[in-house]
Structure formats: C-alpha cells, structure tokens
Amino acid sequence: MIVRRKYIIAAAVLLPVVGLLVGWSGLIGVRASTGHWAVTDWFLHWVMRNSVRTAALSHEAPPLDHPALLPPAAGHYEIGCAMCHGSPARPRSETVKQMLPEPPDLVPVISSWTDEQLFEIVQHGVRFTGMPAWPTQKRPDEVWSIVAFLRHLPSMEAERYRELSGLYPPPMEGEVDNLPLSCESCHAERRLNAESLVPSLAGQSETYLVESLRAYADGRRASGIMQLAVSSLPEEAFGDLARYYAGQERSVRNPADVDAGLVEQGRILAQQGRAADKIPACLSCHEKPDGNPAYPRLSGLSRPYLTRQLQLFVDGVRGGTKYSHLMNEVAKNLEPEDVAAAAAYFSQRSE
Ligand code: HEC
Ligand code: HEC
Ligand code: HEC
Structure with a gap:
C-alpha cells in the first residue's frame, strides 16, 4: 500500500516535469502548414x-x-x-x-x-x-x-x-470622390431613408461631428461599427470629413406612418419639457441658432436612429463628447413613451 502511494507521488511530481521537458525539447510542432491531427x-x-x-x-x-x-x-x-x-x-x-x-x-x-x-x-x-x-x-x-x-x-x-454594403457606390454629380469610400458607403445621404439606423450627417454641426469622431476613436462612445470605421483614419482627417458633411443639405424624409398624437406629445416635450419629472425642454439646448455648436441637430434624423440613441442614453451606455453627461442627466427621467414621442417629433421636424 505504502509502495503504491510512493509511485503515485513520484508520478505526480514527474509528469509535469516530463511535460515541461517535452515542451522545451521543441518536438511539439506549432506549424500551421501541417494542420491539426x-x-x-x-x-x-x-x-x-x-x-x-x-x-x-x-x-x-x-x-x-x-x-x-x-x-x-x-x-x-x-x-x-x-x-x-x-x-x-x-x-x-x-x-x-x-x-x-x-x-x-x-x-x-x-x-x-x-x-x-x-x-x-x-x-x-x-x-x-x-x-x-x-x-x-x-x-x-x-x-x-x-x-x-x-x-x-x-x-x-x-x-x-x-x-x-455600399461597395463601390457610383459617384454622383457634385460628390467629392476622393473621400474615403467607407464613410459614404454607409452615410451617403441618398442611401438613407426614414427607417435607417445609420444617421444622416448632412447639415450636422461641424463641432459635434469632429468631437463624435474623436469619441469613437477613443472608445468614449461605444459602437463596434464606428470604432472599426475610424480605426484606420488619421485624426487629421476628422476635420475635413466633418466640414464636408456639415456643408451638405439634409434631405427631408417623410416617415410612412406618422402618429399625429405622438408627434404632438413630442412637440410639447421638446418645447416645454416636463418640470414635474425634471425634464428640461429639448429645444433649450438643441436647434438653437445661438446655442453651443457641440450640441447636435436632431431635426430630420430618422425615428429608429433617434429612438436607439435615446435608449442608449436612458440605459447609461451612450457616451460621446465632453458634454454627453448633460444628455445623460436629461435621459435618466425619460419614460419609454417620452422616447417614442420625442423620436416621432424630431424625425418629422424640418425647423
Ligand atoms: C459600416 C457602416 C458605417 C461606416 C463605414 C461609417 N459609419 Fe459612421 N455611423 C454608422 C452607424 C451605424 C452609426 C451610429 C453608431 C452609434 O450607434 O453610435 C454611425 C455614426 C456616425 C457618427 C455620429 C453621428 C451622430 O449623429 O451622432 C459620425 C460623426 C459618423 N458616423 C461619421 C462617419 C465617418 C466620417 C465615416 C468614415 C470614416 C463613417 N462614419 C463610416 C455607420 C457607418
Ligand atoms: C482574422 C480572421 C477573422 C475575422 C476578421 C473574423 N473571423 Fe469569424 N472566424 C474566424 C476563424 C478562424 C473561425 C473558426 C473558429 C473555429 O474553428 O472554432 C471563425 C468562426 C466564425 C463563425 C463560426 C463558424 C463555424 O461554424 O465554425 C462565425 C459565425 C463567424 N466566424 C463570423 C464572423 C463575423 C460576423 C465576423 C465579423 C464581425 C468575423 N467572423 C470576423 C476568423 C475570423
Ligand atoms: C442640457 C442640454 C440638453 C438638453 C436639455 C437635451 N439635450 Fe439632447 N443632447 C445634448 C448633448 C450635449 C448631446 C450630445 C451628446 C454627445 O456628446 O454625443 C445630446 C444628444 C442628443 C441625441 C443624440 C443625437 C445623435 O445624433 O446621436 C438625441 C437623440 C437627443 N440629444 C435628444 C434629446 C431630447 C429628446 C431632449 C429632450 C427630452 C434633449 N435631447 C434634451 C444636450 C441636451
């Protein structure tokens, strides 16, 4: 019995040593060319x-x-x-x-x-x-x-x-075709409709666009899609891209099924907020001609995109520029119905 135990202890000590020796000997192949057994x-x-x-x-x-x-x-x-x-x-x-x-x-x-x-x-x-x-x-x-x-x-x-995927989109008249193809593949204004989850960048605030690109590049705004899209861009390109998109005209896209009641609810929230729930008027920050240029323009963004971004703010995972905490404060008090109403209102608002 005692002898058996000795063997077991010896084996327990020796086996790892033998394993290490075999690894050290270089006999285990790591060649990919031979494949696995x-x-x-x-x-x-x-x-x-x-x-x-x-x-x-x-x-x-x-x-x-x-x-x-x-x-x-x-x-x-x-x-x-x-x-x-x-x-x-x-x-x-x-x-x-x-x-x-x-x-x-x-x-x-x-x-x-x-x-x-x-x-x-x-x-x-x-x-x-x-x-x-x-x-x-x-x-x-x-x-x-x-x-x-x-x-x-x-x-x-x-x-x-x-x-x-927007591979090789044919250049349209007046379009700059030395832009990185990849941005236009997803964001070209003509590719978007009222249901798109890709945001329109046309006519967006230039400051907001640059700061958002930085936020993706630094991982402060989480999006696997945008993080990969900006990963190969030098930061110097951000300014040019932002200027290009800020200078474009945002198309008017009429959503198919507009619920007038919901839009009206959204209008009230946007113009007056709801003091009882500590929700400020959206328009006290957004769409003000003399407002902070880092605040994004919302009018004419698609309803699914607006809904999704608002939901990310509500869930506390949106991130963004150095002002994004302001929006987090607002979103914390929004009910699902407010999100739907605000998205319906801003998607059909043309200023
Ligand atoms: C594969 C599709 C795809 C490509 C390529 C792409 N984008 Fe995006 N972009 C998206 C999506 C989807 C979002 C929304 C991401 C999110 O939820 O934050 C977005 C968001 C953005 C935003 C934030 C807009 C806002 O209103 O907050 C900016 C700015 C932007 N993209 C610029 C660019 C630029 C510049 C390029 C080229 C370097 C580019 N994108 C390439 C799909 C793409
Ligand atoms: C660098 C190369 C590489 C990239 C990039 C890559 N994959 Fe893969 N993927 C692999 C390898 C290798 C496997 C096999 C894993 C295995 O054998 O268990 C795999 C497996 C998979 C599988 C399971 C397939 C199966 O039945 O074994 C799916 C689904 C998949 N990848 C989807 C994707 C998607 C979607 C993307 C892009 C978001 C992606 N992959 C990007 C290398 C890659
Ligand atoms: C105190 C100022 C302030 C108020 C009030 C405010 N927002 Fe914002 N909002 C911001 C800022 C700043 C951002 C930009 C966040 C970032 O850094 O990406 C933002 C971003 C957003 C975005 C994302 C836009 C995009 O392109 O991704 C939506 C949607 C939005 N706000 C909707 C609303 C709604 C709806 C209300 C009213 C219920 C509202 N906001 C009230 C400051 C505000």
Whole structure:
C-alpha cells in the first residue's frame, strides 16, 4: 500500500516535469502548414460547439426582420469580416486559407447555428483561433444586426451584397470622390431613408461631428461599427470629413406612418419639457441658432436612429463628447413613451 502511494507521488511530481521537458525539447510542432491531427481538429470543434451552445442559453434574440438592420451590418461585414470569411462579392484569399484553424466559408455553416449561438460567437469571438470579439461589449444591438445579416448571407447574390454594403457606390454629380469610400458607403445621404439606423450627417454641426469622431476613436462612445470605421483614419482627417458633411443639405424624409398624437406629445416635450419629472425642454439646448455648436441637430434624423440613441442614453451606455453627461442627466427621467414621442417629433421636424 505504502509502495503504491510512493509511485503515485513520484508520478505526480514527474509528469509535469516530463511535460515541461517535452515542451522545451521543441518536438511539439506549432506549424500551421501541417494542420491539426484529425482527432485534435474534431476535439477542438466539439469543445467550441459545446461552449457556444451553453453560453447562448443566456441570450434571447429580439425580432430580426427589420430591413434597416441590414445595410450597416453588411457594411461592417465588408470592412471587418470579409477578409477572413469571404463574401458574395469576393472569395476568401489564399493567405487566409493557410490560417489554423482556417476561417470557414460561412455560407454552408450558418444554418447549423441558432440566432443566439451566432450572437455568442460574434459578441465574444473564439479564443486561440483568430476569430475576434466585437470591439465593445456595450452594444448587443449592433451584434444582433450582424446576426440578422448572417441569416441572409447564404442566399445573397453579389449584386444585393454590393448594394447593401455600399461597395463601390457610383459617384454622383457634385460628390467629392476622393473621400474615403467607407464613410459614404454607409452615410451617403441618398442611401438613407426614414427607417435607417445609420444617421444622416448632412447639415450636422461641424463641432459635434469632429468631437463624435474623436469619441469613437477613443472608445468614449461605444459602437463596434464606428470604432472599426475610424480605426484606420488619421485624426487629421476628422476635420475635413466633418466640414464636408456639415456643408451638405439634409434631405427631408417623410416617415410612412406618422402618429399625429405622438408627434404632438413630442412637440410639447421638446418645447416645454416636463418640470414635474425634471425634464428640461429639448429645444433649450438643441436647434438653437445661438446655442453651443457641440450640441447636435436632431431635426430630420430618422425615428429608429433617434429612438436607439435615446435608449442608449436612458440605459447609461451612450457616451460621446465632453458634454454627453448633460444628455445623460436629461435621459435618466425619460419614460419609454417620452422616447417614442420625442423620436416621432424630431424625425418629422424640418425647423
Ligand atoms: C482574422 C480572421 C477573422 C475575422 C476578421 C473574423 N473571423 Fe469569424 N472566424 C474566424 C476563424 C478562424 C473561425 C473558426 C473558429 C473555429 O474553428 O472554432 C471563425 C468562426 C466564425 C463563425 C463560426 C463558424 C463555424 O461554424 O465554425 C462565425 C459565425 C463567424 N466566424 C463570423 C464572423 C463575423 C460576423 C465576423 C465579423 C464581425 C468575423 N467572423 C470576423 C476568423 C475570423
Ligand atoms: C459600416 C457602416 C458605417 C461606416 C463605414 C461609417 N459609419 Fe459612421 N455611423 C454608422 C452607424 C451605424 C452609426 C451610429 C453608431 C452609434 O450607434 O453610435 C454611425 C455614426 C456616425 C457618427 C455620429 C453621428 C451622430 O449623429 O451622432 C459620425 C460623426 C459618423 N458616423 C461619421 C462617419 C465617418 C466620417 C465615416 C468614415 C470614416 C463613417 N462614419 C463610416 C455607420 C457607418
Ligand atoms: C442640457 C442640454 C440638453 C438638453 C436639455 C437635451 N439635450 Fe439632447 N443632447 C445634448 C448633448 C450635449 C448631446 C450630445 C451628446 C454627445 O456628446 O454625443 C445630446 C444628444 C442628443 C441625441 C443624440 C443625437 C445623435 O445624433 O446621436 C438625441 C437623440 C437627443 N440629444 C435628444 C434629446 C431630447 C429628446 C431632449 C429632450 C427630452 C434633449 N435631447 C434634451 C444636450 C441636451
């Protein structure tokens, strides 16, 4: 009995030492070129699928059928995913196919995952594989829009993908075509409608635009989509871009179903606020000709965009410029009905 125990202790001490020696000897291959053994490959995928399946139990997909979810998601896919996974407009590159594990062509695999599982993979990434996490953990709404896009991917034609992502938009008359293509791909005024989740930048305050770009670049305003879009821009470009957009005319977009009662409620909130709930009049800061130029112009922004931003303020995750705390103070007292009313009012207001 005593002898047995001796062997066990010796083994417990020796095994890690042997393990270290084997690691030190350089005999364990790390070459990507030889690939994994089939059994290792099977095991790693099995572990990954189990892990994703379990973690996904804590997520619940919101409705994902709104068409406005697709354009910003497709644009982000083009900038942030297509180089590894390919897209309907371009196959995966040969270089990427030499990665271990190889980033898969997503077309045949999407249907093997539920929406919640896709969310888990895109939000958190996959360790040791090159599959990155979403740039911020504060914007599940953005990740869900990627899931909505991934559902359409398997049946998407190249033409439709180009249109959604804004790849190679044909330059229009009077448009500066030496701008980074990427901003216009999502923000071009002609690509937006009353339902867009991408904000119109046309006619927005120049100071607000520059400060917002800085806020994305420093991570003070959380958005995986915008953080990636500005990551390759030198800060010197911010001023030019802001001037370009500030100088444009914002189009009038008439939302399809305007609820007159809701708009009226929004007008009262905007002009008078609600003293009982410590809500100041929105127009005491916004849209004032002699107001602080860092305060954004709201009139004519789309209702879904306004709603989403207000909700982010209400949830305390919006961030932004050095004045954003003022808006957080306001939003803290807003009820869901106020958010809906204010968004309805400002979306159809033309000053
Ligand atoms: C640097 C390369 C790289 C980038 C960029 C990348 N991925 Fe991946 N992705 C991978 C790799 C590698 C895997 C395989 C992980 C594995 O084998 O477990 C993967 C796996 C996946 C999977 C699971 C596929 C399956 O069935 O195994 C999905 C879905 C996915 N990625 C979506 C995305 C999306 C959406 C983006 C952009 C937001 C993205 N990926 C960006 C490399 C990348
Ligand atoms: C893939 C689509 C996409 C691309 C490319 C993109 N944007 Fe955006 N942009 C968005 C979305 C979506 C938002 C809303 C983000 C949020 O929720 O904060 C946004 C927000 C903004 C805002 C804040 C506007 C506001 O009213 O608060 C500015 C400024 C901006 N983008 C400028 C740019 C510039 C300049 C570029 C080019 C360098 C660019 N964007 C590229 C999709 C994009
Ligand atoms: C005390 C001044 C102040 C008041 C009052 C105020 N806001 Fe704001 N609001 C701001 C500031 C400052 C910002 C810019 C935040 C940032 O730094 O990005 C902002 C941003 C916003 C945005 C985001 C715009 C965009 O393009 O992303 C919306 C929407 C908004 N406010 C709606 C409202 C509504 C609705 C009310 C009234 C209920 C209101 N605000 C009252 C100061 C104010």
